Amino acid sequence: MKPDGNPVTAAGYAAMKARYDHLLGTERPEIVEIVSWAAGNGDRSENGDYLYGRKRMREIDREAAHLARRMKAARVIDPSETPDQSRVFFGAVVTIADEDDARKTVTLVGDDEQDAAHGRIGWSSPMARALRGASVGDLRTVRLPAGEKEWEILAIAYPGQEHA
Known part of the structure; x- marks a missing residue:
């Protein structure tokens, strides 16, 4: 019995889904708020909160996209x-x-x-x-x-x- 696609247990799929939901439902909104606040403080070129926030948003978006691809290809096996x-x-x-x-x-x-x-x-x-x-x-x-x-x-x- 060779599983097709990306085999995963139900617990493994649930963990991926929970991480995806946490990234988009909790972490990203918090970072967006920080970036918005930092952008309102003026010069963005030397604004650490703004620069770090933008970088962290890109990391979150990359990880969320990766998880979305893996979940789409996942085949849950019992x-x-x-x-x-x-x-x-x-x-x-x-x-x-x-x-x-x-x-x-x-x-x-x-x-x-x-x-x-x-x-x-x-x-x-x-x-x-x-x-x-x-x-x-x-x-x-x-x-x-x-x-x-x-x-x-x-x-x-x-x-x-x-x-x-």
Whole structure:
């Protein structure tokens, strides 16, 4: 099961939407107010509030446009509805071990919601590509800039289910 477009979990989509709404509903109006006030103070060339405000408005507009494009391309997927939950697909929580038996648990999520510090790896990452379609007991080699590393799949689970 290979998701088309920009796969994302419902929580990931909600986070993008919340950020978009915050940018346009809260941050941008505050900056517009500051810029309007600063513009009324005269010389704009040496007005720090005006210059910073204009710069921040451009940053907000760029980020909001990026989020709008990502949300438009997003395909929300419910991992608990994966038909074959014995293999690794989008949304799987996978426990793996390397050659030294160092274990780690990762969750395959959309690229927009990845957070390596919390074990959430993007669907397009080298690790996720190597794990796709694997079953418990399979060995997968991950090609990284530092070299290749082999991982064994110890357990696979999906939201709403206990570890296999």
